[in-house]
Amino acid sequence: MALASTAVATVATIKKHDVSNPTVKSAQVIGLLADPTLNRDSCGSAQFGDRALWACRDSQHYDSSGIPDLPLFTSSASWTDLVSGGGTNLTMYGDNNDMSFYPLVPGNCDSNQAGTCSDGTRYPLWANSPPLVTSSESSSTTIGYTWIDNSHISGLTDLITDPSITLYRVSYTSGDSGLPQAEIVNSAFWAENEIPYGNYGGVVQDGTAYIWGKGSNGDVALARVPSDSVEDKSQYEFYVNGGWTTEQPALGDDSATIANVSAGGQGTYYYSEPWQSYVWIGQASESVSADFYITTAPAPEGPWIEPVNFYSGVNGNYSLGAYTLQANPALSPADDNSIYLTYTKTDSVGDNVALYTTPLILIEWED
Numbered sequence: 001m002a003l004a005s006t007a008v009a010t011v012a013t014i015k016k017h018d019v020s021n022p023t024v025k026s027a028q029v030i031g032l033l034a035d036p037t038l039n040r041d042s043c044g045s046a047q048f049g050d051r052a053l054w055a056c057r058d059s060q061h062y063d064s065s066g067i068p069d070l071p072l073f074t075s076s077a078s079w080t081d082l083v084s085g086g087g088t089n090l091t092m093y094g095d096n097n098d099m100s101f102y103p104l105v106p107g108n109c110d111s112n113q114a115g116t117c118s119d120g121t122r123y124p125l126w127a128n129s130p131p132l133v134t135s136s137e138s139s140s141t142t143i144g145y146t147w148i149d150n151s152h153i154s155g156l157t158d159l160i161t162d163p164s165i166t167l168y169r170v171s172y173t174s175g176d177s178g179l180p181q182a183e184i185v186n187s188a189f190w191a192e193n194e195i196p197y198g199n200y201g202g203v204v205q206d207g208t209a210y211i212w213g214k215g216s217n218g219d220v221a222l223a224r225v226p227s228d229s230v231e232d233k234s235q236y237e238f239y240v241n242g243g244w245t246t247e248q249p250a251l252g253d254d255s256a257t258i259a260n261v262s263a264g265g266q267g268t269y270y271y272s273e274p275w276q277s278y279v280w281i282g283q284a285s286e287s288v289s290a291d292f293y294i295t296t297a298p299a300p301e302g303p304w305i306e307p308v309n310f311y312s313g314v315n316g317n318y319s320l321g322a323y324t325l326q327a328n329p330a331l332s333p334a335d336d337n338s339i340y341l342t343y344t345k346t347d348s349v350g351d352n353v354a355l356y357t358t359p360l361i362l363i364e365w366e367d
Helices: none
Strands: 024-033 038-040 044-048 051-056 059-061 076-081 141-149 165-173 181-190 201-205 208-214 220-226 237-240 243-245 264-272 277-284 291-297 308-312 322-327 338-348 354-365
Touching: 024 308, 038 076, 038 354, 044 141, 044 322, 051 165, 141 181, 201 264, 264 291, 277 338, 308 354
Parallel strands: 264 322
Antiparallel strands: 024 354, 038 059, 044 051, 051 076, 141 165, 165 181, 201 208, 208 220, 220 237, 237 243, 264 277, 277 291, 277 322, 291 308, 322 338, 338 354
């Protein structure tokens, strides 16, 4: 099924906000987002109903002295309450029951919640983005999707260069007392050595889900699908050679690569109403510092401006001081010229033991 072409904003529409040179008016550190019971890595947010859902990577409890302790579970989730006018309460809550929020893939060392194998290797199930919400705001049930690579690691070394991708459905019915339910749709939605569309982030706009994928070579490609057909691979189209096609490009196909669509590291795509523009905010490739970069485009396929560094946070003193730089558009009113940022700050609290914290920063842009 052909999809309607993306509307490109006119010069008059975006004149008030210079998206070719985003400039910070003010930056304020709000505080630390935290569940007081959990030490957790790499959290990102999405709006589910009238709250923010935070999905995080490796999580663990504290021992009696406040030091992070085993066992480890590969992911967790929490709620925070949104604040009228923008922002969120800092206290995260929700019972994970010491289970991974994203269920482990059967056969991938799933006998424990850390995904640890008998030889010491792991299938970590580290999500790069929070669930991409596809349901209507008027619906009582919120549906989101997450694409996670089935990476197999030894330490931090990848044992599979371009692993297959598991597609998860995350669903929540308004009024339920607990956290949303995450379930596996397809444990190899994208096969090994295919472009991992969705794993690098996505945006839903005007009934279409635009999802980006980045392979091990660092190139980023784009696909689109009706937002109510995410689970149906036959409905996908791919951006190749400057146009949309139903033929899926191969990993490494230069004609599918989009220039300047990110700074190369982990980040967040979203659509800015004030700017009438698509935005990516995140980290530079190979960086372990809280240096936030931004790029913008009038359409998902571009042209994207060259990424620029617009804000730098405080790094931790652990070996990987800061990473998982995220934008959190769900925390700002749609017409507000601001964005909330988060990142993972790591500090040493003992012999090879890290404390993970999640600073929340409010950025207000110049008009």
